Amino acid sequence: MSSAGRWQRLRPALIGFRDALMLPAWVVGLGLVGVGSLARDVGYPVEVAVLSTVLVWAGPSQVLFFASIAAGAAWSAIALAIGFASLRFLPMTIALLPLLRRPGQGVGIQILMSHYVAVTAWTEALRRLPALPPEQRPTYFLGFANALILVSALCTYAGYYLAGAVPVPVAAGLLALSPIFFMTSLTVGARGFGDGLAIFLGLALSPVASWAIGGGFDLLAGGLVGGTIAFAAQRWRRRARAGA
Amino acid sequence: MTAPIAFLDGPWWPYLALLLFAVIPTEMWRWLAVAFARRLDDGSPWLEWVRLVATALLAGVVAKLMLTPPGVLAEVPLFVRLAAIAVPVATVLLTNRRVMLAVVAAEAVLIGGAWWLI
Numbered sequence: 001m002s003s004a005g006r007w008q009r010l011r012p013a014l015i016g017f018r019d020a021l022m023l024p025a026w027v028v029g030l031g032l033v034g035v036g037s038l039a040r041d042v043g044y045p046v047e048v049a050v051l052s053t054v055l056v057w058a059g060p061s062q063v064l065f066f067a068s069i070a071a072g073a074a075w076s077a078i079a080l081a082i083g084f085a086s087l088r089f090l091p092m093t094i095a096l097l098p099l100l101r102r103p104g105q106g107v108g109i110q111i112l113m114s115h116y117v118a119v120t121a122w123t124e125a126l127r128r129l130p131a132l133p134p135e136q137r138p139t140y141f142l143g144f145a146n147a148l149i150l151v152s153a154l155c156t157y158a159g160y161y162l163a164g165a166v167p168v169p170v171a172a173g174l175l176a177l178s179p180i181f182f183m184t185s186l187t188v189g190a191r192g193f194g195d196g197l198a199i200f201l202g203l204a205l206s207p208v209a210s211w212a213i214g215g216g217f218d219l220l221a222g223g224l225v226g227g228t229i230a231f232a233a234q235r236w237r238r239r240a241r242a243g244a
Numbered sequence: 245m246t247a248p249i250a251f252l253d254g255p256w257w258p259y260l261a262l263l264l265f266a267v268i269p270t271e272m273w274r275w276l277a278v279a280f281a282r283r284l285d286d287g288s289p290w291l292e293w294v295r296l297v298a299t300a301l302l303a304g305v306v307a308k309l310m311l312t313p314p315g316v317l318a319e320v321p322l323f324v325r326l327a328a329i330a331v332p333v334a335t336v337l338l339t340n341r342r343v344m345l346a347v348v349a350a351e352a353v354l355i356g357g358a359w360w361l362i
Contacts, residue, residue: 027343030344030347037315042245047259048259048262052262052266055262055267056262056267056270056271061270062266064266064305065265067305067308068246069245070245070314071246073246075261075264078265078266079264079265079266079269080269081301082269083269083272083273084297084298084301085301085302085305086273087273088273088295089270089273089277090273090274090276090277090280091277092277093273093274093277093278094277097278107278111274114275114278115274117274117277163315168316168319168358168362169320169358169359169362171315171316172316172317172319172354172355173351173355173358175309175314175315175316175317176309176317176320176328176350176351177347177351178309179310179328179329180329180332180347180351182302182303182305182306183303183332183350184332184333184336184350186302186306187332187333187337187346188336194292195296198296198297198303199299199300201303202304202307203304203329204307205304206304206307206308206311209304210311210312219301219305220301222304223298223300223304224297224301225300226297226301226303226304227293227297227298227300228297230296230300231296231297234296235289
């Protein structure tokens, strides 16, 4: 292949990279600054903090990991809570893959692309990919998603060292970044009554479960109870409305 | 602080813990999705339930981090920490979902409150 041809094939990756740097990468990165601070707080090396961003690539999982270690949760409880919090990636990835699949594409490249599925990469990809010619989508997506991970990894690194170098109020602000960021994205993503109730119950049940159960299983229990009540209430409400 | 599993402990324990208890439980769902040939029905009640449990779980993480906070965050008075989760909710609802603005407003309340009070 001529070098011009190769350049043409790589162009979508550069455009994707640039599009991500326009804003989305910085929003995601900001959310992961706090992860660096949390990792430092439990005394884990900076490499583990940065690797968590590159390999886990899911803010909630990373925060659960470091915050649960700080709280002294059992390892089995940590893995279960993270597994449950990440279950959403199954339907999300299944929804995204049809946009990225190409005839003759190997399973390896699909597994690689699935790794980048996380809230921002997913919502942005669903919005942007349909406008592109199908053969350019995988390249564009990889360029876009790698820019997100690169900026986020740098932000995690910065968060780790900033936590020890800034005055106490700012260090507290860095540790609070993750919960603040989650609260923001939960509110942004809330779609109606059931979501609102799940958020409220999740917040309200957390201290109750922590007092009654503890040991790290409290988070999972609170989520299961709160989510199930919200689910039941939503179905009941829909049925009541449909009947009225 | 959760202690390392004794017989696996060593200088590389944090890496192993990350792999076993964070990378695999997160990544396995993405791999399973690739293995699924057909598309799951988006409207399935099962998925709706999973989404609501994950939402409540995440809200629980927020409450836990703010009520029994790690490190120096514990030095910030409770009402300031609670305000810092109320502010982004209000900002998002009142400003048509401005993420960056909500985060900055909440951080301003938290850092400002901490500066003033500790």
